[in-house]
Amino acid sequence: MPVQQKAMGTTADKDMLNDMLMTEKYVSGHYETAIMESANESVRNALRQIQDEEQQHAKMIFDAMNQRGWYNPQ
Numbered sequence: 001m002p003v004q005q006k007a008m009g010t011t012a013d014k015d016m017l018n019d020m021l022m023t024e025k026y027v028s029g030h031y032e033t034a035i036m037e038s039a040n041e042s043v044r045n046a047l048r049q050i051q052d053e054e055q056q057h058a059k060m061i062f063d064a065m066n067q068r069g070w071y072n073p074q
Helices: 003-037 041-067
Strands: none
16 A cells, blocks of 8 residues: 555544544533433433443543544643
8 A cells, every 4th residue: 555545544544533532522411411401210320321331432432542642632
């Protein structure tokens, strides 16, 4: 694979992972709002479980980006 194509793939991968991470953050925030506004405890518990799964996905994406030097926390 030519160097230019490989670099483009890397940029595309970085952009895709960044988009995925931002989406996970966005979705997690909406689950938080739904949890806070739910009057039914069963619904709240189900939403908490889903939100936890979303946060696990975000952690996996963050780890992949951080290992590649694409996301450096301050």
